[in-house]
Amino acid sequence: MFRLKQMAIDTLGEHVVFIHESTVRAGNLGFNPLDRARVVGRDHNGLEREVIGVLNFCRDSIVAADEIGLSDDAFRDFGVAEGAPVDASLSPAPGSVDLVRQKLNGRRLSQADFCEILRDVVARRYSKVELSMFVLACALKTLDREEMVSLTRAMIDTGQSIDFGSGPIADKHCIGGVPGNRTTMIVVPILVALGVKIPKTSSRAITSPAGTADTMALLAEVDLDTDELRRVVSEVGGCIAWGGAVHLAPADDMLITVERPMEIDTEVQMVASILSKKKTAGATHALIDIPVGATTKVRSIGDADRLGELFRVVAGEIGLSLDIVVTEADGPVGRGIGPRLEALDVLAVLQRAPDAPLDLREKSLYLAARLLEMVGGAGSGAGYRRAVEALDSGAAAAAFERIRDAQGRRELPPAAPHCATVAARYDGRIRAIDCLEIARVAKRAGAPAHASSGVRLLRIVGDVVRVGDPLFEVHAQSEGLLRDSCAYAEAHPEITRYGF
């Protein structure tokens, strides 16, 4: 018997069990580091509880010989009080890992198989190594269409679905890769102003300098749970919230913890992840924006068409009306890159400021128009005019303020304390701005962790510049980061491509 100890360690979802090495050796417990251990004990109702985690060996300063430590998440999921008596034994891998091995050997998996795997993933029974096996199995052993549908359905089944009642529920998603591009924060208020229900949940930045949730978080509370989400939508007709607190697709949230370090784009995972979240978020109609460009995720129209077709097939099977727009992207959309600078663009467009970025305004209007026509909020071809009316009348801006109030208003933080300008090295017309590289400049300046840091474009694609003209500003939280970020930008003049 051991005493339970909570370890104040956040391992991002991996359950870790800490045992004193001398205990393991003296007791001949047969454990090795990284084995999986099963810890059992009783909760305050006397019910037996168990938690399974990866084993770390420790010495005195971490746990005593008669203690067993659990990382934050494991302790919470275990539900047994600190100091309570617990026991530990070696635990085999969950049986569903055999299914993953079979997939690696090329076998087709059924929907029941995917459900079994994802249930274990959600219960945090998979180690990082096993999560990696599953992600790579799906990436390398091509799933056929039936398997893609099965995977999507399994993600829906292991998630929490929200019901927003009858009538069309609109949703949109951009598959990303374009800095700025905060269309959601303009499309949602336009649709809300026109009476279309759109409970939008967004992600925080994974590898980019800002996600919609990071940007919206500067203007309103975004960590809404399911009840709060439902209240906001019933009060206002829409929301712009962070999806993470709602557990729409917890399996996907776990898979992302290994996908991010892998930096492998798997279309299968992307389609299953996006569509399952739309479905559990209650959407009936969804618009998917696939930007195509030399420096975005999808590089050719052919690839975009193929990806769009995958989205269409799976959406059809799970009963979701879907429309796809393929947009061209030869640079960021809007002027700001980084949460605060992007929020300024959004506010400028909504408030019809004379210097509001036209590209962001036009793309948002176009997407809003398509969605409007999809849900029957405008006749075919009439969507654009209705969207412009909603925006230019101030109705969208008013809807946005209602959303901020309902979610919990916040005020924009001040500008970053340090700023410098990067100048053009050549004469010419700007043909393209490298999306990946300009994002790196913004991240080096501190975005998204520091919300006011990032890049503000002073010249955009199509502008004619001369050597020495200012191209963009870098905003940073410290002089060191400013220097580092500008040095990176100066060392990569090819971020801006010129031509005539």
Added chain:
Amino acid sequence: MFRLKQMAIDTLGEHVVFIHESTVRAGNLGFNPLDRARVVGRDHNGLEREVIGVLNFCRDSIVAADEIGLSDDAFRDFGVAEGAPVDASLSPAPGSVDLVRQKLNGRRLSQADFCEILRDVVARRYSKVELSMFVLACALKTLDREEMVSLTRAMIDTGQSIDFGSGPIADKHCIGGVPGNRTTMIVVPILVALGVKIPKTSSRAITSPAGTADTMALLAEVDLDTDELRRVVSEVGGCIAWGGAVHLAPADDMLITVERPMEIDTEVQMVASILSKKKTAGATHALIDIPVGATTKVRSIGDADRLGELFRVVAGEIGLSLDIVVTEADGPVGRGIGPRLEALDVLAVLQRAPDAPLDLREKSLYLAARLLEMVGGAGSGAGYRRAVEALDSGAAAAAFERIRDAQGRRELPPAAPHCATVAARYDGRIRAIDCLEIARVAKRAGAPAHASSGVRLLRIVGDVVRVGDPLFEVHAQSEGLLRDSCAYAEAHPEITRYGF
């Protein structure tokens, strides 16, 4: 600036960096859990040192807000004193991870590519997720022969080679999957008795109930470093040591930490791993035993031939004389399964006890004969007679005692305190004993962590039994484990297959 703290946590080779969560948030450091952090500081000579690890967020009881903690291995590799001022920043993945991604996309890798990857692996710059990517890339994207040779050479280059001087140096290896089967501990003394140099390094059990190193460790010290290994071999002419302390192929040791939980047998990895270790251990001639059976690793003669051919090709390229024997395995070899019970078999064969297991004796003599003929210690066809002479004259037993003394003699531990017998459920002649399942029975009884636990066969393949006859004994460290192990055996009567 932070103060360095050593964390008494053994993470089996993964470098972990512990930072207080409030520090990360307050400092806007832009870290997320599981990001890779680079820690820099100065050693006692004032030289700048760095270490890179995976980030865990902690709270007060683990590290203070002004501390940075490093797991055991990371602290040791860093070489900076506890309490010294250090700094941390976000670190990108090593550049060689891009090569792994390219392999996942089907690109051929060059020898320089493999070297770059394995150098980073050995320096512990790869996270578990990235190690998994590499192992699966090699497993799923078939390596061609040139790549297999490159991978093997890269493993040799990143390891430490031992030179045992001139003359043929013999070595053997069994690819495993057969319980018992402790031929090494008989072949080595036979060869030593006949004047053939054979510095044998073996592994501990990975998934089996005992490895050669686990079994030998009961009779002599096996944790020898390179200098001790060289001394023993120069004194006695051979050794039976654990390979882990010699760092013959440190890259392989790291890859095994993810291969073990994956339980994926990758031929490529196996061939590269085995041959690189033979080469760095100084072998000039090696014999590979490939057991084939319905319940062993290799299931058909065709598979064995294909695998043997891979071994031959790579061995030829790295300048190693190789012979392959394909042996049939319809059950364990010897009577004991588990370190102590296997050691008893070995001692019985060496001491020519009347009840010594004949199958273990004959297989050992056969392997010794093949090796003898390979290195020129016996003319073609004369090896077997010379091996029998060495064994039956007591010369091999004497050589084994010299090896025990040179390595550091240990005495066999007492028998396990609990024992029970499992009986036959059918009449018939035993046709086969399931290697995987009988190994599981031994592991459930406590092997190899508890050295005296395991299984002792009372009847073997070919014996005629009647219902109720005792089939095997289970030896266990506790009554609980004995009960559990016997229950498993009773629930799986198909472990023993009958027929006429």
